[in-house]
Amino acid sequence: xxxxxxxxxxxxxxxxxxxxxxxxxxxxxxxxxxxxxxxxxxxxxxxxxxxxxxxxxxxxxxxxxxxxxxxxxxxxxxxxxxxxxxxxxxxxxxxxxxxxxxxxxxxxxxxxxxxxxxxxxxxxxxxxxxxxxxxxxxxxxxxxxxxxxxxxxxxxxxxxxxxxxxxxxxxxxxxxxxxxxxxxxxxxxxxxxxxxxxxxxxxxxxxxxxxxxxxxxxxxxxxxxxxxxxxxxxxxxxxxxxxxxxxxxxxxxxxxxxxxxxxxx
Numbered sequence: 043x044x045x046x047x048x049x050x051x052x053x054x055x056x057x058x059x060x061x062x063x064x065x066x067x068x069x070x071x072x073x074x075x076x077x078x079x080x081x082x083x084x085x086x087x088x089x090x091x092x093x094x095x096x097x098x099x100x101x102x103x104x105x106x107x108x109x110x111x112x113x114x115x116x117x118x119x120x121x122x123x124x125x126x127x128x129x130x131x132x133x134x135x136x137x138x139x140x141x142x143x144x145x146x147x148x149x150x151x152x153x154x155x156x157x158x159x160x161x162x163x164x165x166x167x168x169x170x171x172x173x174x175x176x177x178x179x180x181x182x183x184x185x186x187x188x189x190x191x192x193x194x195x196x197x198x199x200x201x202x203x204x205x206x207x208x209x210x211x212x213x214x215x216x217x218x219x220x221x222x223x224x225x226x227x228x229x230x231x232x233x234x235x236x237x238x239x240x241x242x243x244x245x246x247x248x249x250x251x252x253x254x255x256x257x258x259x260x261x262x263x264x265x266x267x268x269x270x271x272x273x274x275x276x277x278x279x280x281x282x283x284x285x286x287x288x289x290x291x292x293x294x295x296x297x298x299x300x301x302x303x304x305x306x307x
Contacts, residue, residue: 059097145185175203
């Protein structure tokens with residue numbers, strides 16, 4: 043199947059997400075509608091259990107939505123064959139991979155297999171992508187180290203490197219800054235922004251780092267009480283969307299600074 047031309051890498055309309063049951067389905071959010079252009083960095087934010095991970099799984103074709111349409115480059119996600127989807131979409135989930143005794147380099151190398159023949163033969167171009175991803179994520183010095191010896195933060199960076207090596211127009215990451223300290227959280231998100239803007243990638247990720255997302259992202263999608271609100275951070279601030287996320291008596295949002303403040307009293 044040939045990929046059609048579309049102004050947006052990802053288009054979502056009238057989407058409902060949740061879980062089916064023999065009785066009434068459990069709907070986490072509905073009426074989700076947004077489009078992501080090439081060269082943009084977008085964060086999905088919201089409270090725990092609101093449906094961020096469920097949404098990303100639906101967008102990746104790993105879980106069927108309850109309703110709605112998901113188009114990747116103008117084609118329905120359910121119409122794309124697995125091999126074509128793997129060339130258009132790379133995914134980093136929170137679940138740790140079954141890496142076994144694979145080294146860092148070997149795990150990153152898996153990102154190139156959608157482009158290899160049935161023998162998995164790597165070309166010069168494949169090695170170039172692998173080496174570039176290791177260097178970008180500052181992993182080249184531990185490339186030969188077994189993955190089971192890594193810290194959680196190091197393994198997270200390896201998984202992002204694998205997605206970078208896959209070199210897809212759309213990257214979807216579920217909480218990519220989990221297990222990282224503040225310095226590496228900022229560094230990873232800034233790197234994702236640079237990749238999106240300089241390499242014309244579309245990157246969508248979920249995060250609890252709302253303050254950082256407001257500062258670094260082009261767009262944000264807020265999930266709150268079964269609804270979704272999409273726009274540029276400044277637009278969402280102006281419409282008061284962030285004030286609704288958490289109980290006001292505990293945490294308040296300061297529009298002037300674009301950040302959350304703890305109410306100490």
